[in-house]
Amino acid sequence: MKILEAKDLVKFYGKGESLVKAVDHISFSVEAGEFVAIVGTSGSGKTTILNLIGGLDIPDKGKIIIDGQDISGMKPDELTIFRRRKIGFIFQNYNLVTVLNTYKNIVMPVKLDGNKVDEKYIRRITSMLGIEKKLKSYPNQLSGGQQQRVAIARALSAKPAIILADEPTGNLDSKTSQEVMGLLKMTSREFHQTIIMITHNEEIAQLADRIIHIEDGRIVGGEQ
Amino acid sequence: MYENSNKEMVREIARGTMKVHRLRNIMACLAIALTAILITVVCGAGVSTVKALMTEAQMNPAPGTNGAGIYGNREVLEKIEKQPEVEWADIARLCMKGTPKNKEFAGNTVKFLAVSDGYYQHHYVELINGTYPKNEHEILMSDTLAKKIGKDMTPGQKMTLNLIVQEGGERVQKPVEVTISGFYDNPLEAIEDYEELYTVEEFPDIYNPELGDEGTIYTKLEGVTAQTPSSEVSEKLDGLNEAVGGNGTCLVTTQDYTMLFLGGAALILLLIAYGYILIYNIFYISVVNDIRFMGSMKTIGMTGKQIHTMLGWQVRRLGVLGICAGILAGTGLNLLVIRLLKGADYSFSRYYEAGLSLVYAVLVSALFSMVTVWLSSRKALALGARVTPVEAARFRTTGKKKTVFAVLSFTLSGILFCALYTALVGYDTEWMAERMNEADFTVYQYHAGQLMDDPYEPVDMEMVKKIENLDFVEESYTFYRAVDLEQKPLYGFYEESMGAIKYDGDFKKVAEREFHSTGLPGGEEQKEEIKETGNYQTGILGMEASALEMEGKHLQVYDGELDTEKFAEGNYLIYQPYYANFAGDDFAFDALKAGEEITLSFYDYEKNTYIDKTFTVLAIVGTKPDDYAGEIRAGVQIILPDTSFLDIYGEQAEKMVSSVLINTSGKEESKYQEALEDITAQSLNSQIRVSSKYETRLSEEVQKNQKVCIGIFVGIVIGFIGMANIVNTLVTNVLSRKLEFAALQSIGMTKYQMITNIFLEGIKMILISMILIVPAGLIVTKAVSQYPLSTGFVPELYTAALCMVAAAGVILSIAVACILTRVLNKKTVVERLREAE
Helix, strand or coil, X not given: CEEEEEEEEEEEECCHHHCEEEEEEEEEEXXXXXXXXXXXXXXXXXXXXXXXXXXXXXXXXXXXXXXXEECCCCCHHHHHHHHHHHEEEECCCCXXXXXXXXXXXXXXXXXXXXXXXXXXXHHHHHHHHCCHHHCCCCHHHCCHHHHHHHHXXXXXXXXXXXXXXXXXXXXXXXXXXXXXXXXXXXXXXXXXXXXXXXXXXXXXXXXXXEEEEEECCEEEECXX | XXXXXXHHHHHHHHHHHHHHCHHHXXXXXXXXXXXXXXXHHHHHXXXXXXXXXXXXXXXXXXXXXXXXXXXXXXXXXXXXXXXXCEEEEEEEEECCCCCCCCHHHCCCEXXXXXXXXXXXXXXXXXXXXXXXXXXXXXXXXXXXHHHHCCCCXXXXXXXXXXXXXXXXXXXXXXXXXXXXXXXXXXXXXXXXXXXXXXXXXXXXXXXXXXXXXXXXXXXXXXXXXCCCCHHHHHHHHHHHHHHHXXXXXXXXXXXXXXXXXHHHHHHHHHHHHHXXXXXXXXXXXXXXXXXXXXXXXXXXXXXXXXXXXXXXXHHXXXXXXHHHHHHHHHHHHHHHHHHHHHCXXXXXXXXXXXXXXXXXXXXXHHHHHHHHXXXXXXXXXXXXXXXXXXXXHCCCCCCHHHHHHHHHHHHHHHHHHXXXXXXXXXXXXXXXXXXXXXXXXXXXXXXXXXXXXXXCCCCCHHHHHHHHCCCCEEEEEEEEECCXXXXXXXXXXXXXXXXXXXXXXXXXXXXXXXXXXXXXXXHHHHHHXXXXXXXXXXXXXXXXXXXXXXXXXXXXXXXXXXXXXHHHHCCEEEECXXXXXXXXXXXXXXXXXXCCEEEEEEEECCCCEEEEEEEXXXXXXXXXXXXXXXXXXXXXXXXXXXXXXXXXXXXXXHHHEXXXXXXXXXXXXXXXXXXXXXXXXHCCCCXXXXXXXXXXXXXXXXXXXXXXXXXXXXXHHHHXXXXXXXXXHHHHHHHCCHHHHHHHHHCCCXXXXXXXXXXXXXXXXXXXXXXXXXXXXXXXXXXXXXXXXXCCCCHHHHHHHHHHHHHHHHXXXXXXXXXXXXXXXXXXXXXXXXXXX
């Protein structure tokens, strides 16, 4: 089942002579439970694609259908709520809320939606990610790897349709990077979770089920 | 663990992020508290001031009707009481005109009133001990008068009142022994140097029958209160007067407090604007600083509404804390301010009291402070809620528009500050003292220049000689005003000193030319006087020739010359056309010329004859505009040398002294003032007053200090608004360029260079403002520095004000640059660069 369909996406920045086509007629789809890596050099448009898929930016042309819903025409608040429920984010710099402890960071998307926390599920993912003993700690008390695990847990907590990971190992050393990638792979399999990861690192990308190559705003390999 | 609601999560984040923003919280609380303090103090002092003014306005004789009455006798009283619109009425008759000539009453105006029985209750004359007077041998005295004259309040004491009664048309002193039947709690205590003695209604019939049976019938009309507009009361009284055949009405004019309320409202609006700017800046800067955090929260799934709720939660908590602290501190300050105002030199100062005004201040302050906090945080909260994750990542505050606004705001603040400072601090009290006083000290007959309800009491020549012989007197000049010593009252009032000239011959020709387009001054009354007696009434002044040079400083000469020697010869007069007073340069007059001869017939009221004298006109003059110092005033048309005046009026002239002007040699002005006041008090003539440059200077200094305090306060508040906008622009600009600065620092920009960069941005705005302030401020300041707001433009003060504004701008730029650099550098360059990523 296709969990994500991107149809003929176009995104421009700037005007006139400084017009840049960040995304130039891209179409691709992702199956449920797939782990896809989008690889490209700096300025290739991969972050723009992630922003478009994540509802953080609006395409100038094209459609994005996630879990059967077209998000291209949604209003900002609708997108926010959709994002909260259907999309989990993992950032390069973790983006944890420093004033909340680990547990509260993890359950934040669920609580923001006004839903009851599935404690059993939370225990499971924290245990799997090896952070069950760090639930009362604050982000400034955790290492980079631990913070990224918390970020992964947060992304998983709302049981989203897709997890979008933007250079999740960008701020980590190689050993921790491997660990985190391993965890991502494991959660993808364990929870049948669709993961789309942006990276410039080919080596890391190899761990994904499929790699889509982007160059100058176009897919140059790996679309379905 | 948690309820199924998303509010708890939002509150959790709000609580958590609030703890992190300690500096912002302190600044916000201080700003809100300061706003609340200012509003509380202004409201408290404002309400107290209005109450004090209103109380002062009500402090007049017959407070039960606020002085509203009809002139008439008992017959009229009985008619009034039968009218349906009248609640009650009481009659109060004078037992004598003026104050009884008792030495112990010196320095006080003591009215001896014969009143009907209901008077006491209706006008708050409550017994402390003893009884109300039951017969013509008994009087009722106030507790304050008893204290002043050193009497213990034991009823039954005897005393002699030295009354001035009418006998055979003459005013004669008549000692009358009375018993003090009781003492009352003086409701008019707050009127300075004023007392009332009471006795039975029949007293004047027995001891002063020639005075007549007319009194003032104080009438309480249905629906009329102390706050009813005078025009309404006057209309009702006039109607009633006509219906009952009364002889006129009287009432105390109610004050119009509209300007005061408007001024107070304007000040509160200004404070709200100040509070708004201050609080707005703090929250706006805070949101701009956290804009990326807002963006990341939105990315995770926090809606704009939830962000708004989160920020609103913080604003409310800070608001409540700040407002409570501000109101508490403001109330404490109010008690101090009211105490200070009570000791100030205003006529209404003694009526200040705390009490309900503090409660009003608290309520008003709470309301306005809450409104200010709500209004000022709205924009910041809206920004935080509105910004999208992508916008947050790329957030920049808009440049030009904001900068232009900041520059204009600082310019306006600077102009207003410079104008206020220059005008108020430059207020020359010495100039004012000179403007209001011709000589160092003036002892004058108040009634000579003013309408009063007492007959004219001549100045005692013994007193004049005493004054002239005082050892500190270097020079003295005596002035005379012709007056009808047997003047009859008109509608209960005696006019100011007027002489009479036959409306005939030379004078008639002059008058006809002078008043051909305006008609005779004095209107119908003057026409009636001419018709009945053939006399024209006007001010006739006699003065020493040696005083002419001094007097001339206050005069504009339209024709001729003020030649002292010629004037001393006795054959010259000076003429002031009726409308020349304050007329200025443009006054044209050709009815009489200098050098012309004019024969005048002066009427002698006592002998009922005319004394003809021919004079040469020495000069045509008019009092200079806004000059109140000279003795040649409005209404004085004929000025004669004192020798001629004495020649014309003979022995009567000794009773026509209108003023004695004194110049002193020493510096002990307060002692001289006291000595003169003592002498005038001993004369037992309450119509004699003392004025001086010393007193005027003191009073002007007090007023100046108060105006300077208020003015500078307002100037600083306005100035602050301008500075706050500069700060806002600078800070938000720099915060939105955090990445840029981080990048610059990563390639080698030092902290000092960063400070310089930010400082230069600030100083550029200040410089542009100063370029606008200097010329525009000069125009405004010059306009504001003219009388009556000030006494003239002082360039040195304007320069000083400009320097202060410039210095404030420079200090502000340095401070903002240093603080911002310090705040930004709390995180390392890498941390800031990563934050941007």
